[in-house]
Amino acid sequence: MNTSESEARLRVSTALREQGEKVADRWVQLQSEQAILETGITEAELNEEADSLVEALLAGLETDIPVQDVVTTHPGLRRAVTDLSMRRARGGATPTATSPTILALKEALLEAVQSDTRDVTALYHAALFINRLLDTAGAMSFEIYVEGREEIIRRQSRQLLEVSTPVVRIWDRVLAVPLIGTLDTTRTQVVMENLLEAIERDEAQVAIIDITGVPTVDTAVAHHLMQTVNAVRLMGADCVISGIRPPIAQIIAQLGIDLSAILTRATLADALAAAIPLLTDQPAHQSPFADVR
Amino acid sequence: MSGARSGVPILRLGDVLVTGLLNELDDKAAIAFTEELTERIVGDRARAVLIDISRLEIIDSFVARTLMELTTTARLLGARVIVAGMRPAVAITLVELGLELSGVETTLNAEQGMMALGWQPASRPPKGGPVVPLR
Numbered sequence: 001m002n003t004s005e006s007e008a009r010l011r012v013s014t015a016l017r018e019q020g021e022k023v024a025d026r027w028v029q030l031q032s033e034q035a036i037l038e039t040g041i042t043e044a045e046l047n048e049e050a051d052s053l054v055e056a057l058l059a060g061l062e063t064d065i066p067v068q069d070v071v072t073t074h075p076g077l078r079r080a081v082t083d084l085s086m087r088r089a090r091g092g093a094t095p096t097a098t099s100p101t102i103l104a105l106k107e108a109l110l111e112a113v114q115s116d117t118r119d120v121t122a123l124y125h126a127a128l129f130i131n132r133l134l135d136t137a138g139a140m141s142f143e144i145y146v147e148g149r150e151e152i153i154r155r156q157s158r159q160l161l162e163v164s165t166p167v168v169r170i171w172d173r174v175l176a177v178p179l180i181g182t183l184d185t186t187r188t189q190v191v192m193e194n195l196l197e198a199i200e201r202d203e204a205q206v207a208i209i210d211i212t213g214v215p216t217v218d219t220a221v222a223h224h225l226m227q228t229v230n231a232v233r234l235m236g237a238d239c240v241i242s243g244i245r246p247p248i249a250q251i252i253a254q255l256g257i258d259l260s261a262i263l264t265r266a267t268l269a270d271a272l273a274a275a276i277p278l279l280t281d282q283p284a285h286q287s288p289f290a291d292v293r
Numbered sequence: 294m295s296g297a298r299s300g301v302p303i304l305r306l307g308d309v310l311v312t313g314l315l316n317e318l319d320d321k322a323a324i325a326f327t328e329e330l331t332e333r334i335v336g337d338r339a340r341a342v343l344i345d346i347s348r349l350e351i352i353d354s355f356v357a358r359t360l361m362e363l364t365t366t367a368r369l370l371g372a373r374v375i376v377a378g379m380r381p382a383v384a385i386t387l388v389e390l391g392l393e394l395s396g397v398e399t400t401l402n403a404e405q406g407m408m409a410l411g412w413q414p415a416s417r418p419p420k421g422g423p424v425v426p427l428r
Contacts, residue, residue, distance in 0.1 A: 189385075193385065196385065205405075227389070231381075231384040232384075233393075233399060234387060234388065236402070236406075
């Protein structure tokens, strides 16, 4: 660390220690001026966020970690930047709005140093120092922002997976699975597991797979359907596919997909009507004491 | 009478042979089981075989093939084969391996397998008797 840098570091940390409050306020003010935040973050939250970041920045500068690594290695500072970016990401702020947040801090910090000294060289070094310090923070905040968004996407697709595959009991020993959305390998797996477990639990004899909500059927989707039907059959239950809309039926015919081994019906109602005769006439799980009661 | 070679018991109920597979069936035992069962079908003049596999957590491709071959063999000897009680995980694995046991009859459990063969629970009134009371 050369002298001009350590001098600049001292100058910045002094400014932070003495005028931390002012820097934080100015930063918040700059952010609202630039109208960076159209999202639901309140001014109070913003103030709190600014205070904790400025504090962490000071704590980071008082260690002897080199300037380019302070943001990424100092735990408190890292957490402050992470929190800030995460909050932006969850609030739905755009990335172009998130990075100026960090960059606005540069300006606030420099103004604080400026009120302390008028020496041009010192100011130049301080500016250089602040740049190096906060550029890494900017880069990191962007990275975390992207991570935060991806986390949201992952969580949503997981939720979608769980939500979109209910198994409904629509008649004694008849189950229905209304499929909604495209049927890919993961979905098939989830549907199959849910359905087979429900068949085992309810001792169901017929499973109806309703594909009204499936936008299109290609060879891959058909393959997945066949797999599910075969698994149901292996469990000892029958399978009916319903909800094949006219355009879908045409596509299936044009692609030459062979669904002839599967019982198919146009609507769920027709499928249920077809399912009931498939039931053996006595419920298998009927308790021997039912007649006594 | 008992399965000495494969260690799998085979019971006779009228003209139906009832047996169950356990997890530890290796290739040798599977072959022995097939031979034994085939002989019993002829010896006992069985018309149907019920194989309960509800204890099986895993079916490898060999056992799957054995089941399919057994079905074909039994059919040649004039007997039906019903595989009962397959677990969901087993069904999924088999389907993913592309082993769909085509031609093999399956039922949800042994009871339904027996009912498919025309057996009636003793406590139940015969067909044409009073209907199950509504609840």
